[in-house]
Amino acid sequence: MLVFKFGGASVRDAAGVINLSEIVRKYTGQQLLIVVSAMGKTTNALERLTKAYMNGTDELPDIFSEIKDYHFNIAKQLFDPSHSIFNEVANTFVEIDWMIEDEPHDDYDFVYDQIVSIGELVSTRIVAAYLNHADIKSQWVDARGYIHTDNNYREGNVDWEKTMVSIKNDIPKLLEKGIVVTQGFLGGTSENFTTTLGREGSDYTASIFASCLQAESVTTWKDVPGILNADPKFFSDTVKFDELSYTEAIEMTYYGASVIHPKTIKPLQNAKIPLLVRSFNHPDEPGTIIKETANTAFEKPVIILKQNQVLLSISAKDYSFISETHLSEIFSFFAKNQVKVNIMQTSALSFSVCFDLKHERFEKLLVALAPNFKVKYNEEISLITIRHYKLGALRDLVGGKTVLLEQISRNTAQMVIK
Ligand code: ASP
Numbered sequence: 001m002l003v004f005k006f007g008g009a010s011v012r013d014a015a016g017v018i019n020l021s022e023i024v025r026k027y028t029g030q031q032l033l034i035v036v037s038a039m040g041k042t043t044n045a046l047e048r049l050t051k052a053y054m055n056g057t058d059e060l061p062d063i064f065s066e067i068k069d070y071h072f073n074i075a076k077q078l079f080d081p082s083h084s085i086f087n088e089v090a091n092t093f094v095e096i097d098w099m100i101e102d103e104p105h106d107d108y109d110f111v112y113d114q115i116v117s118i119g120e121l122v123s124t125r126i127v128a129a130y131l132n133h134a135d136i137k138s139q140w141v142d143a144r145g146y147i148h149t150d151n152n153y154r155e156g157n158v159d160w161e162k163t164m165v166s167i168k169n170d171i172p173k174l175l176e177k178g179i180v181v182t183q184g185f186l187g188g189t190s191e192n193f194t195t196t197l198g199r200e201g202s203d204y205t206a207s208i209f210a211s212c213l214q215a216e217s218v219t220t221w222k223d224v225p226g227i228l229n230a231d232p233k234f235f236s237d238t239v240k241f242d243e244l245s246y247t248e249a250i251e252m253t254y255y256g257a258s259v260i261h262p263k264t265i266k267p268l269q270n271a272k273i274p275l276l277v278r279s280f281n282h283p284d285e286p287g288t289i290i291k292e293t294a295n296t297a298f299e300k301p302v303i304i305l306k307q308n309q310v311l312l313s314i315s316a317k318d319y320s321f322i323s324e325t326h327l328s329e330i331f332s333f334f335a336k337n338q339v340k341v342n343i344m345q346t347s348a349l350s351f352s353v354c355f356d357l358k359h360e361r362f363e364k365l366l367v368a369l370a371p372n373f374k375v376k377y378n379e380e381i382s383l384i385t386i387r388h389y390k391l392g393a394l395r396d397l398v399g400g401k402t403v404l405l406e407q408i409s410r411n412t413a414q415m416v417i418k
């Protein structure tokens with residue numbers, strides 16, 4: 001059996017849904033499970049809605065109408081007005097109505113998951129209905145009953161044993177009856193609350209289903225021809241890899257390559273399932289295959305740019321050297337506030353650390369550090385990681401930018417630039 005994952009960009013409009021059905025039709029006769037993300041930029045819009053609700057701001061009704069209109073418009077282009085999908089979509093959105101009628105619950109992350117998950121619940125309703133409408137037999141499956149997680153909202157940790165049992169129990173039977181359409185990004189707790197697996201987590205969902213079902217392969221259909229050595233938005237002369245090893249792909253996602261969610265590869269590597277990254281615009285092209293392979297020769301370096309970083313430099317208030325005791329205290333604040341370190345460096349009197357700017361967490365971190373440490377920081381900087389670099393070419397890559405911090409190891413060079 002095969003697992004396909006369709007991201008938001010692939011289903012951002014009615015034409016995208018039709019295109020999905022045409023891709024799927026080519027695989028008629030094969031057992032297929034498809035994982036679908038929220039349409040277009042819906043997750044961002046639902047994040048804004050959550051924020052508006054939690055902060056009690058008045059843009060809430062407008063944001064909500066915009067999200068509903070967007071989905072109903074897509075549905076109108078795909079179905080006759082009498083089709084039951086309109087009710088299904090409306091009933092899914094009612095969940096949000098119920099939620100926002102009440103005073104906000106004080107756990108932001110909990111509320112976030114209950115609201116933001118609606119994006120995937122609606123998109124999969126529309127896709128499943130459209131496949132059936134296009135005579136491709138399919139069944140809508142609620143991923144929350146299969147991907148079991150703890151209650152670490154917004155970054156649910158998967159209970160693999162339970163998940164494996166649920167998936168193996170039901171899904172093979174369903175696959176015999178037609179295509180299984182399910183949501184990316186979602187999980188469920190033992191109390192039946194919804195969790196999410198972290199932004200862009202649909203790839204991970206595909207990988208979970210595939211490894212529990214011992215799929216032949218997973219294909220993620222994207223708006224790029226495959227995995228490129230750099231993001232063409234920022235770099236010219238990019239090249240596509242035909243093949244990459246699991247290890248290289250894991251390294252790339254670790255350093256922030258956004259083409260695949262970081263948690264996706266490991267389960268596939270363990271189960272020896274190849275991951276294909278292919279273009280939904282050119283579905284006959286082979287794309288990139290990630291599998292167990294001897295390391296590719298890299299003619300061009302792999303370049304990963306992470307924007308929206310903070311470089312924080314921390315020193316002790318009493319001007320003492322940065323010691324292990326300081327570091328262990330500093331790290332405990334990072335762990336407690338869920339701030340993930342991208343690169344760090346220690347010197348005698350200060351500890352410098354670069355991470356993604358997430359305002360809420362950053363502010364809490366500053367508060368925690370304040371009693372014992374002095375801090376300085378730079379915002380709006382970028383972290384560039386270059387794997388398989390050529391030493392001479394490193395400076396050319398950063399152009400006229402200032403390098404604030406630099407680390408070079410055998411395979412990987414990293415620079416924080418402004
Ligand atoms: N819709 C979610 C997001 O945008 C999950 C995903 O797309 O993979 O983060």
Ligand code: MG
Pocket residue numbers: 007008009037038040043200
């Ligand atoms: Mg998405």
